[in-house]
Amino acid sequence: MKPRPIGYYVHHHGAGHRARADAIAKHIDCRLVLIGTGIGAAGLDLPDDRPLSGHFHGRDNAPCRPSALHYAPLDHDGVRERVAVVASWIASERPALMVVDVSVEIAMLARLASVPTVYVRLNGERNDSAHLEAFRGATGILAPFHSGLESEATPAWVRAKSHYFPGITATAAMKAPAVRRVLVVFGRGGLPGDGALVAVAASSCPDWQWRVIGPATETASIPENLTFAGWVSSPECEIARATVIVGAAGDGLIGAVMGADRPFLCIPENRPFAEQQVTAEGLRSLGAAIVVPGWPSGKQWPALLERTLALPPWGRRTLQDADGARKAAAWLAAQAFQASICPEHAP
Known part of the structure; x- marks a missing residue:
């Protein structure tokens, strides 16, 4: 049988x-x-x-x-x-x-x-x-x-x-590149990311390189330090190469970011049953991420990135399991x- x-x-x-x-x-x-x-x-x-x-x-x-x-x-x-x-x-x-x-x-x-x-x-x-x-x-x-x-x-x-x-x-951790790189991750579960807002954020942080993966709306003006890569075949490699990750509070992204041991700026999206809000609150309480309720204004980004980069690693490492x-x-x-x-x- x-x-x-x-x-x-x-x-x-x-x-x-x-x-x-x-x-x-x-x-x-x-x-x-x-x-x-x-x-x-x-x-x-x-x-x-x-x-x-x-x-x-x-x-x-x-x-x-x-x-x-x-x-x-x-x-x-x-x-x-x-x-x-x-x-x-x-x-x-x-x-x-x-x-x-x-x-x-x-x-x-x-x-x-x-x-x-x-x-x-x-x-x-x-x-x-x-x-x-x-x-x-x-x-x-x-x-x-x-x-x-x-x-x-x-x-x-x-x-x-x-x-x-x-x-x-989860993603195996890799050594981050020397350049200060922000990776913005948009997924399939919600609306496309707002390309214009990302462009404003990148313009406000000229000493950071910005890269976006996943669906995002088009914008007429793209600063030199910003790249829209669209869908990629190996998002885990993109996450492992980044210095700071910006994204929502979905289980898949959380697992990949925590597994790669990368500082995380979390912007939870509206989902049924408060899924992402609950996850984001847990990340905040454990010191595993900086959490903001919505996309920040341009002038807020430099300080937010520095706060995220300064997060002690123990919070996110608590959530890792390779x-x-x-x-x-x-x-x-x-x-x-x-x-x-x-x-x-x-x-």
């Missing part, structure tokens, strides 16, 4: 979900199948469930949606088809475990199909009914952040069920093994 696989559902909004899955897949010693929209030949590709408008916020506008669900739009062909594809794969492959990063609907579907689940819990105040029921139905919860960044609002039973794995997408991906992979493999030998799930 062929070994039973682990299914790993990858949400299609933002890049962090896929980055975590790829990092774990490199270390796991059993068959792991990626599942999600846009996966392509790398795994099980699902029909798109997003609304025709293309604006996906994780919730639907259905007037009669059950409180245990976030996104279950009525009469949506993509939703019907993806449920059928996932259910068919579960029936034929009999996975030992389903890792869900993230979707309460996929977690409920797997649970209904008699598959043990591990839910990937992002940071923030996720105490709504849908999240709590997904956590309750899971055999375990994987938190891809340090326990020191945990929200005070998280229920005690959720914390007790959670296993914390910071550094899943073995995060390996530890998470080993824990998931153990969860799958335990589920497969449980009398309720054995062949």
Whole structure:
């Protein structure tokens, strides 16, 4: 009998979900199948469930949606088809475990199909009914952040069920170049960065070299010390070469910056369930970053960069774990093994 696989559902909004899955897949010693929209030949590709408008916020506008669900739009062909594809794969492959990063609907579907689940819990105040029921139905919860960044609002039973794995997408530290370089990182989860505001910041700090990776709007005037690189294939290398990192409070970027041991100026973005605000407050309280609520004015930048550069390293080093991906992979493999030998799930 062929070994039973682990299914790993990858949400299609933002890049962090896929980055975590790829990092774990490199270390796991059993068959792991990626599942999600846009996966392509790398795994099980699902029909798109997003609304025709293309604006996906994780919730639907259905007037009669059950409180245990976030996104279950009525009469949506993509939703019907993806449920059928996932259910068919579960029936034929009999996975030992389903890792869900993230979707309460996929977690409920797997649970209904008699598959043990591990839910990937992002940071923030996720105490709504849908999240709590997904956590309750899971055999375990994987938190891809340090326990020191945990929200005070998280229920005690959720914390007790959670296993914390910071550094899943961490970057090995490298010696920073002699030049004072600011790296501004914009991700896929929100709107493009404001190129004009970055240009003002760079103009205000002529003794720093500025480089921007990720999506940013165009600006007519670009100072000589500013480069817009767009999407890059190895953002971890860009982070390792920089002197100071400026970016939001997403788990992927936090892990990469802390892993590379770089001073961090954090500007949290608005996300559902206060995810980034909670993470940023944790960074501030641990002394791991300078945190500002919004993009600073030009005249504020010189002092902010100096404050960030002067941060003691112990705060950010508390959050480092170069073995995060390996530890998470080993824990998931153990969860799958335990589920497969449980009398309720054995062949």
